Amino acid sequence: MMLLCLSSVFARPALVVNAEGEGASYALMAGVVARVSELSLLSRMDGEGVLTVSISNLLETNPNTLSAAVLFSYGEKALQLLLSAEGKDAKHMEKHLEQKLSSMLLYDGRALFETEDGLLIDYTYNQGYASLASLQKGDHYTGLDSQGKRWASVVVQQVFGEEDPVSLLVGTSGKKLLPGMKLEKQAGKSVSLSVSRLLTTSYSPSFGIEGLYSQEVGLYPFTFVLGGGFDLTGTNSSLYGQAGFAVNLPLSMVLGIHSGFWRNSSLAMRCTLGLGYSFAQSDLLYGSSAVFTYRYHCNGIGFDVGLGSRHWASEVITYSSGLFMQLGLAYTW
Numbered sequence: 001m002m003l004l005c006l007s008s009v010f011a012r013p014a015l016v017v018n019a020e021g022e023g024a025s026y027a028l029m030a031g032v033v034a035r036v037s038e039l040s041l042l043s044r045m046d047g048e049g050v051l052t053v054s055i056s057n058l059l060e061t062n063p064n065t066l067s068a069a070v071l072f073s074y075g076e077k078a079l080q081l082l083l084s085a086e087g088k089d090a091k092h093m094e095k096h097l098e099q100k101l102s103s104m105l106l107y108d109g110r111a112l113f114e115t116e117d118g119l120l121i122d123y124t125y126n127q128g129y130a131s132l133a134s135l136q137k138g139d140h141y142t143g144l145d146s147q148g149k150r151w152a153s154v155v156v157q158q159v160f161g162e163e164d165p166v167s168l169l170v171g172t173s174g175k176k177l178l179p180g181m182k183l184e185k186q187a188g189k190s191v192s193l194s195v196s197r198l199l200t201t202s203y204s205p206s207f208g209i210e211g212l213y214s215q216e217v218g219l220y221p222f223t224f225v226l227g228g229g230f231d232l233t234g235t236n237s238s239l240y241g242q243a244g245f246a247v248n249l250p251l252s253m254v255l256g257i258h259s260g261f262w263r264n265s266s267l268a269m270r271c272t273l274g275l276g277y278s279f280a281q282s283d284l285l286y287g288s289s290a291v292f293t294y295r296y297h298c299n300g301i302g303f304d305v306g307l308g309s310r311h312w313a314s315e316v317i318t319y320s321s322g323l324f325m326q327l328g329l330a331y332t333w
Contacts, residue, residue, distance in 0.1 A: 069082055154171050186332075187333050
């Protein structure tokens with residue numbers, strides 16, 4: 001008999017996986033069950049008990065099909081599942097078993113633990129999540145695991161109903177949230193610092209530095225943007241401040257929450273108006289800018305790359321600073 005035991009330094013149940021037999025197939029099944037239980041169950045369970053998983057009646061009806069009875073026990077609660085999958089080799093078999101067990105435990109696994117009252121993720125679907133709570137459209141939340149660790153960030157996209165509200169949320173970064181995970185409200189603010197390089201000018205040097213602060217203002221999907229920067233293009237340097245709005249599109253809203261890359265990717269369009277001062281001409285400048293940005297999120301930090309254009313006018317002349325490429329870092333809380 002094989003015995004696999006996993007435990008954590010955090011106050012959550014220990015995991016014990018028992019397999020009634022030995023061999024490569026039992027080892028494969030035990031490894032899959034251990035990994036999926038750690039991710040799909042222990043992430044939603046707290047306490048100091050022991051989650052025991054027993055694998056029995058393993059069958060190989062042909063070289064490409066594997067099935068077994070899997071019994072989950074936690075205290076007085078139990079859940080029996082029949083896990084089966086097909087695969088042309090061990091690698092594909094393992095992948096299919098993980099996908100099948102993860103799907104089965106998504107909702108059935110909640111029979112093994114109780115969730116506290118409060119804001120929770122109640123359902124998942126291809127493009128996001130649903131909570132049976134009346135949330136405010138545009139508000140940002142952090143999804144937490146059973147240990148209070150940040151699991152992912154989401155934003156409220158739509159709210160339906162008054163007596164029986166349903167709030168739809170879209171993922172903006174992090175892992176895939178699971179039903180029963182807690183939601184904690186975020187401030188919906190971010191700061192960023194970026195550098196830019198002009199692409200359509202013959203002057204050298206031609207670069208800029210820009211800092212921005214953005215905040216949700218209850219006009220989802222718009223956010224308010226405030227900041228300033230410094231442009232250096234040959235002898236024509238300028239200092240400016242700007243304010244405007246940005247629109248953000250999490251790509252998981254379109255391409256789904258199952259891929260980690262798309263869950264952590266977003267597109268944004270930012271338009272601002274500003275005041276500046278040209279050192280070369282000693283002129284007060286009035287300007288506008290538009291920037292299109294791709295952002296990849298990683299644990300609250302965003303990595304930006306974008307293209308934009310800025311136009312300036314004074315009482316005497318008008319000119320464009322040209323198309324520029326922008327690279328930046330952002331922090332969201």
